[in-house]
Structure formats: C-alpha cells, structure tokens
Amino acid sequence: MRNCPRILVIDDDKRICEFIELYLRKEMFEIGICHDGAQALEVFRKNPPSLVILDIMLPNQDGYQVCHEIRKISNIPIIMLTAKGENFDKVLGLELGADDYMVKPFDPKELIARVKAVLRRFQPQSSNIRQIAYPDLYVNLNEHQVVVRNQSIELKPKEMELLYFLVSHANKVFTRDQLLEQVWGYEFLGDSRTVDVHINRLRQKLQNKSNAWELKTIWGVGYKFEVK
Structure with missing residues (x-):
C-alpha cells in the first residue's frame, strides 16, 4: 500500500527532471519520470499517479496532446510546465484540463506549494451528497x-x-x-x-x-x- 503520493514528471530535459525529483523527494513524494510523450501515456495508463507535472515541448506527442489524452480517461491533477509565457499557451493548457501552469525557470518552493495545493483539492468525495x-x-x-x-x-x-x-x-x-x-x-x-x-x-x-x-x-x- 502506497503511503506517499506519486508524482509523474514528464519532461525531455533530464536536468529539469533531476532538479524536480530532488525537491519532491525531500517532501516525501514518490517520483516517476518520463522524457517522451507517448511513453508517458503508456506509463500513466499502467500505473496512474497522484499528480502529473507535464512539460509542453516533448518528443512524439507534445504536452498538449498528452494532457488531452489523459483527460479522456482521468481527472488526475496536471500542472503544466513550459519555457513559453504567451497567454495563448496558458489558455490552451487550461482549456484542455490542466489544473495549474508554471513558466520556466521557476522557484522550486513555489512548485512544491502548488503541488501540495492541487493535491489538497483532489480528494475523494465524501459520503455526504453535495x-x-x-x-x-x-x-x-x-x-x-x-x-x-x-x-x-x-x-x-x-x-x-x-x-x-x-x-x-x-x-x-x-x-x-x-x-x-x-x-x-x-x-x-x-x-x-x-x-x-x-x-x-x-x-x-x-x-x-x-x-x-x-x-x-x-x-x-x-x-x-x-x-x-
């Protein structure tokens, strides 16, 4: 039985992945890493994580495509990452179902805060009918x-x-x-x-x-x- 939330980091930049993994592990998260969009979808389907950190610029399938495919089968939280800051990128990511959006370079403490905040929101519904x-x-x-x-x-x-x-x-x-x-x-x-x-x-x-x-x-x- 898993005691810690598992975060799937999807980014083709290995240094960024190592950087994110270092800080997330300090917060006792389990980490999975993929550098390819198609591979990430395969990993997601086999072992759905608690949250996805998703870069936009990926080989084979970009982050927008990956987000779209994930949303067909799951409402697991997604935080999108990109080096781009144009409003169009943000709006498109949100419309596809992303829960949050960060532009590189980012403060690791802010990323951790956003991960924790999004996970707090994604809780199983209570038995009370709302x-x-x-x-x-x-x-x-x-x-x-x-x-x-x-x-x-x-x-x-x-x-x-x-x-x-x-x-x-x-x-x-x-x-x-x-x-x-x-x-x-x-x-x-x-x-x-x-x-x-x-x-x-x-x-x-x-x-x-x-x-x-x-x-x-x-x-x-x-x-x-x-x-x-």
Missing part, C-alpha cells in the same frame, strides 16, 4: 452531474467545482483571488486568467439555457451566480 437545485438547473458534485432544463451538460472537473461553489453561494460576488483560493486551493500563486478561462467555458456551455439565473461579471470586482 447537490443543489435552482429553476432549470441541478448540480450534483458527488456524481459530477449537471442538468439544465432536463439536458445533461458535460463539464471538466474544475469547471464542475467552480460552478458548484458559485451556485452554493448564489448572489454573492467573489474576486478572482477568492475563487482561486476556494476552488483551486491556494492564494496568490495562480494566474487569475485561470478563473477567467473557466468562467468563459462555463458560459459557453450554459448560456441561453435559462432566464432564471446567469453567471455574471461584476466589472472591477469578480463574478457571481445571480438568481433572478
């Missing part, structure tokens, strides 16, 4: 189910958590930093664009579904689930 209903909307977090006007809506894990948090606090405004802390589990470490991306994705999936509620932007402040 569900809530409004006109035209039913959300069940335990069963990962959203129904709008008798139609099931497919959401990614973090989209589901964000929606459930907002509908559980109807008509209350939250800043991006508050949502990062409550849904992603850390404060001031994440890029606020993470929240924007997920709100936009939710809107695309829920827009024009009901006149009874909406995901509303409060300009200069944040977001709220408004019940009319």
